[in-house]
Amino acid sequence: MVLLRRLRVISILRSDRGMEKWNEVDQYFATKFSLHDEILDKVQQNSHDADLPAISISACQGMFLQILAATRPDGRILEIGTLGGYSAICMARGLGERGRLVTVEFEPEHAKVAQNNFKLAGLEEKISLINDDAIDAMQKLIEHKVEPFDLIFLDADKQSYKKYLELALQLSRAGTLIVADNVVRRGEVANPATEDEKVLGIRSFCDSLEKKPNHRTTVLQTVGSKGYDGFSVTMVGKA
Ligand code: DHB
Ligand code: MG
Numbered sequence: 001m002v003l004l005r006r007l008r009v010i011s012i013l014r015s016d017r018g019m020e021k022w023n024e025v026d027q028y029f030a031t032k033f034s035l036h037d038e039i040l041d042k043v044q045q046n047s048h049d050a051d052l053p054a055i056s057i058s059a060c061q062g063m064f065l066q067i068l069a070a071t072r073p074d075g076r077i078l079e080i081g082t083l084g085g086y087s088a089i090c091m092a093r094g095l096g097e098r099g100r101l102v103t104v105e106f107e108p109e110h111a112k113v114a115q116n117n118f119k120l121a122g123l124e125e126k127i128s129l130i131n132d133d134a135i136d137a138m139q140k141l142i143e144h145k146v147e148p149f150d151l152i153f154l155d156a157d158k159q160s161y162k163k164y165l166e167l168a169l170q171l172s173r174a175g176t177l178i179v180a181d182n183v184v185r186r187g188e189v190a191n192p193a194t195e196d197e198k199v200l201g202i203r204s205f206c207d208s209l210e211k212k213p214n215h216r217t218t219v220l221q222t223v224g225s226k227g228y229d230g231f232s233v234t235m236v237g238k239a
Helices: 002-032 038-049 059-070 086-092 108-120 134-143 158-170 185-190 197-210
Strands: 076-080 100-105 127-131 151-154 177-181 216-222 229-235
Touching: 002 059, 038 086, 038 108, 059 086, 059 151, 059 177, 076 086, 076 134, 076 158, 086 100, 086 108, 086 127, 086 151, 100 108, 100 134, 108 127, 134 158, 151 158, 158 177, 158 197, 185 197, 197 229
Parallel strands: 076 100, 076 151, 100 127, 151 177
Antiparallel strands: 177 229, 216 229
């Protein structure tokens, strides 16, 4: 018993040290590659001051999304789950003159903070925020036959990811990238016995992708200031 307890303590200590290291490395690269600036820092500060949950993507992840956006500079981006607007700003910065981003947020308080942050970032012309339930909003976009999106970023409630995927595919064309945040969940995604609702949501999202062999999918596992998690990246294939 004592030995078991000691082993558990050691493993907790080790994982804490691991996380500290991940954080340090995230900071190292964010500084090295100038991934923070006054506006992004203020955006995060505003979100913090408004008591939004501290779950936005990291600076390194933000640049990853910005680079994806920049591969389609005249493109259209759809984001599900705006939070305080940090990721939308990162992506919108990758767009050129004609590129546009639509972001959907359910929580009115989050939407308010995000809209203010878009203004602060000088991006309110490029970004349209829809304050609505994401499924309703996506269904409306489908009904209105909007032009397909080039990049879709899913980052809202994990329980609905499967539904978001189904709707995202209807808003896509061949070549659209669908990126989903938080698909690893500290590795719990690979635990078939999980009872965590969020992980179950991710697992059924993955099951849906498994049945779509004409779309290419991979997952980039990540560690860093956001702990151990990851992005899935799907390139939509021909219908
Ligand atoms: C959670 C949600 C997120 O989008 C995230 O990046 C981290 C955690 C959550 O709901 O627990
Ligand atoms: Mg997330």
